[in-house]
Amino acid sequence: MNILNKLTLLYKYDDGDICNSLMPYLSKLFEVVYKANDLDDLLKISKENRVDVILFEIAKEDKPTISTLDLIHKESIAKGIIILAKEESITSLQKAIEIHAHSYILNKKENLQTILKSIKSLSIKIDKELKESLIYDKLNKQFYELTRQYEIINKNIFLSYSDLDGNITDVTKAYLDFTGYCKEELIGKNHSVLKHVDLKKSYVEDLWSTISKNIIWRGEFQNIKKDGTLFWIKVVIEPLYDENGIKIGYCAIKEDITDKKRVEMLSVTDMLTSLFNRRYFSEILVKELGRAKRNMLNFCLIIVDVDYFKQYNDFYGHQAGDNVLRKIAECLSISSGRGNDFAFRIGGEEFAIITSNMDDDDVMNYVENIRLSIENLKINHEKSKVSDYVTASFGVMNFSPSIELLSSDDVYNIADKNLYEAKKDGRNRVVFYKNKIDKNLSCSIDKLTKLPDKAALFEAVHELEDRAMLMIISLNDFTHLKEQYDNKLLDNIIIEKSKDLRRTILDKETFLFRLSTNEFAILVTRQSQFEKYLSIMEYAILQNRVCEMVYKDVEYKIVINYTIGIAYGKKKLLNMANMALIKASSTTKGFYVYCGEIEQKEIRKQMLDKLKIYKEALDNDKIIPYFQPIVDVNSGKIFKYEALARLIDESGNIVTPYMFLDAVKEDKTWEYFTRQMLHKVFDIYSKNSVNLSINLTYENIASPSLIAYIKNRLDLFGGQRITFEIVESEDIKNYNLVEEFILFVKSYGCKIAIDDFGSGYSNFTNIVRLNTDYIKLDGTIIENLAKDKNVELMAISLINFAKKAGIKTIAEFVSSKEIALHVKELGIDFVQGYEYGKPELAEYYGLKS
Known part of the structure; x- marks a missing residue:
């Protein structure tokens, strides 16, 4: 808004004709125009109100008026004064110069345009000074804050x-x-x-x-x-x-x-070999695995076992055996000379090396050189069945950084399994992976079920050399189950169903995966087994619907129904199976076998029908806000509500729009959706004295027309109780644009929250740079706090970072009292989730709409 229209004017004017001519223009230029009847009235008005411009009529030798001008100048009552002289006077002109009046004009009708121009030029001058003052104050405050931050950093x-x-x-x-x-x-x-x-x-x-x-x-x-x-x-x-x-x-x-x-070195060293010991191995395995994931590096674990070492000890004696272990340790120590290499003795004759940032070929050469260096020690071993000299077997695991869910236990078990294979295959050899599918399954493990996950399935399908069969198995009504049972019981259900599915896998060429919360997949790679697994699906999996278990001393018997999509082929196998799954949901038998292009067209039609629902809702003003409370952890009171978009379909059902998000963004209607949502949220905001959070995407922030609309809303309703939530992700192409938006809304008193923080892309530097008020920890972190110690440590790091940066934290997906207590103990400031309230219409929470 133009500051000019916020200025005020005070005038004392005796000439009624000129005054009447000026008033229409003055009313347009100034927000408030005060009239003083006499000098006392002028002083009274100027002391009781903010006055920017004084328009002052003065006679030739009017001493009271000149005294009043002195007082106005001395006390800086106005930002500018225009003097209108009834007649030419050296005394009044000198006074005008002395008090730094903006203009001195003879008060005549022929000077009316000059008077107007002078008033307008003074107003513009004051307007500019006010804007510069606001900018200066803001920059000065920011400079002070940055200087203070630098001083603290410099000292500590x-x-x-x-x-x-x-x-x-x-x-x-x-x-x-x-x-x-x-x-x-x-x-x-x-x-x-x-x-x-x-x-x-x-x-x-x-x-x-x-x-x-x-x-x-x-x-x-x-x-x-x-x-x-x-x-x-x-x-x-x-x-x-x-x-x-x-x-x-x-x-x-x-x-x-x-x-x-100093303490660490005493406690982590193996006394015989001077390598690191088993205790330190467990610690470094977790630490380096985490580092590799963070920095997107390949991670490698090598387990080494001396061949027929018991026989060596029995024949040559334990002292000779100790000397062998020292020499092998020396070989490993020399070979692991890079800064990110670690060598350990983890058992009697068992060693390990942890390293990173090498591809498979490099690792294979690296390990083979170690194997040869041990054999080339030429330590005689008469009791060995594979060589005349002491040798060793190696189990190796090297995994890609794109696989996030692999735990340290998973890594060790895979390498140990490969060591077992090396021994079984004849010893004095290196076993990496038996085939590409085995490698993919080893590298991507679901935490809960210990099954290969969705990423592993993608890789396995990519590596197929021939036609295969894929079944995607969905547990029905899982949302309903989540409303009835707590998370721990649901986890137990998933584990039990995964065990049931494991029991249906009868050969080594068939693989089971967990794709998501309630979806599994079975990949059959041998064509001769297709019919067998089709029968297993129909007569075993679909019939095994009852899940019985005891949880917290209570017996449960829960009915779980399946929907299964089946496809055959090599190319587009996943797409075809997913299409079959969608088709299966509308059948009575519970499964559907993909047959070809006709089904693809049908599925595409279904997706277009869903998009049609969205557009009809948009065109018919059926986008509505739901509200979910955000609660202060310490007081237990509702601090604010997050506005969440919903749409009403033609049958009156409430649907989340985010299933259409990608398609909607592509056809450019997302801005109109956001505008409709903002209109309704601000309407509710204007009728209630509550704090509200509103979600914005980078696409919204990058749209000049939407920013103009937000400005219009803020001008009308203010922003002191508004928080804008932004997802900080790699989608943000221009951080300067985001900074400008944040400075803009903060000038209205709005707050800024960064949503889904910790979800995979979280730039700490940008969080500070963006002058953030809140960070919302991603729901997947909160849900897995009690299940994974690494997740808890990550949450603690995020919370500590926020506290040091003066940023408040919000935990999403708090769905139980156990989670609520856990996040409170970690130091979270605010909580949000089903434990405190589901998303509901405004009226449900007593808000006027």
């Missing part, structure tokens, strides 16, 4: 900055105090000035290899202070970019871990 955080060659460009006072250096001694120097002589060259090479690819590097260093004291630091190094996205250097965040490392 170990930080250093370097150019692209690793030369130090800046370092915090905290790190200088710790190392004993002054800034002048480090600026321009390479970080190697602090490096300990024992730091492996390969470790540094791995660091540079990682950060040169713009990947964040995490690790530990042993460094030297200025006085020669050794210390250990934990380091995170990430790239720095300028405003054009060009990399200009690196930032290293450091933490002193010296005391921890």
Whole structure:
């Protein structure tokens, strides 16, 4: 809105004709126009009200008026004064100059246009000054906040900055105090000035290899202070970019871990071989697996077992056996010389190596070289059945970073299984994967059922060499079950049904997968088995509907019905099976076998029919807001409501629009959907004194017309109780645009929440940069807190980050008292979920609509 229309004017005017001529223009230029009847009235009005412009008529030798002008100037009552002289007067002109009047004009009818121009130019000048003042105040506040943040960081955080060659460009006072250096001694120097002589060259090479690819590097260093004291630091190094996205250097965040490392080294070393021990193996396996996932690196575990070692000990004696273990340990230690390599003794004659960032061919060569180096020790072994010398067998696991759900136990079990195969196949050999499908199944495991997951199915189908049979099995009415039973009982149901399905797998060429909460798949790769599994599906799986179990001392007998889609082929097998599943839902027998192109056209027609429902709802104003409460953890009271979109179909059913989201975005109607939603939410907002959250996508923010509409709503209703929720994801192409939007809505007092934080794409730097008020932890994190310790640790990290950044946290999907208590213990500020209320119409929560 133009500030000009917010200005006020006060006039004292004796000439009625000129005054009457001016009033129509003054009413348009100023929001409020005050008239003073005399000098006392003028002073009274100016003291009781904000006055921007004073229009003042003065006589030739009017001493009271001149005294009043002095008072107005002295107390800065107005931002500008225009003096209209009844007649020419040196005294009044001097007074006008003295008080810095904007204009001095003879009050004559022929000067009417000059008077109007002067009033307008003064108004524009004040308008500009007000805008500049607002911008200055905002920039000044932001500068103060940034300066304060820098001071806190400089005093308390170990930080250093370097150019692209690793030369130090800046370092915090905290790190200088710790190392004993002054800034002048480090600026321009390479970080190697602090490096300990024992730091492996390969470790540094791995660091540079990682950060040169713009990947964040995490690790530990042993460094030297200025006085020669050794210390250990934990380091995170990430790239720095300028405003054009060009990399200009690196930032290293450091933490002193010296005391921890001293104790650690005593407790993690195997005394016989000086390799790391079994306890440390378990810790590093989890840690390095997590690092590989975060940095999108391949992860490798190698388990080594000395062949016929018991026989060696029995024949040569235990002291000779110990010497063999030391020599093999030395081979492993030399081979694992890279910065991200770790060698362990994990049992009597069993060793392990953990490494990362190698493809399958590199790993195979790496392990084969280790195998040969052990055999080339030429340690005689008369009791070996595979060689005249001591040898070893190797089980190897190397997995892709795109597979997120693999746990440390899964990795170990797969490598151990491959070691068993190596021994069974004759020893003194390396076993990686027996075939491509086995590899895919090993690399992507569902946490709950320990079955291969959807990603594994995609890969397995991709690797098919011949025609196969695929059955997708859906557990019906699972949403209804979620409303009746708690999450733990539902998990038990899924586990039991997965066991039932496992029992139907009768050969090694058939594989079972878990695709989602209530969907499984069976892939049959041998064509001779197709008919057998079709019969198993019809007469075993579909008939096994009752699930019996005891949970919390209560016996349950729950009926589970299936819908099954079946397809045969190689290309588009998944698409065909999914189409068959959709068709099966409308049959009475519970399954459907895909037959060809006719079914594809039918499925496409069904999808178009669904999209038609959406468009009819949009055209007929059937988009409605539902509201779900967000509750303050400490007070237990509703803090605000999130507005969630629903649509009404032609039968009056309430449908979520998000099943149409991708198609809708493509045909450009999503903005109109959002506009209709905003209109109704702001209407409810205007009638209720409650806080509301509204969801926006990046597409919304990038639309000038929608931003103009949001401005219109905020101008009408204000924004002090509005929170805009934005999903921070890789879809955001222009963060400057998002920042501009946030600054714009915050000028109305709105708050900003980042939705689905922790869901896979979460940039901590951007969260701070975007001046966020809340982050909403992704529902999948909250649902799995009690099931997975790694998820809980991730949640704790996110919450701690938010607290340090002054950002409030909201937990979504809080569906039980157990989850509510858990998130409260973790320090969450607000909670949202079925435990506190389902999405309902405004009236359900007592809101006027």
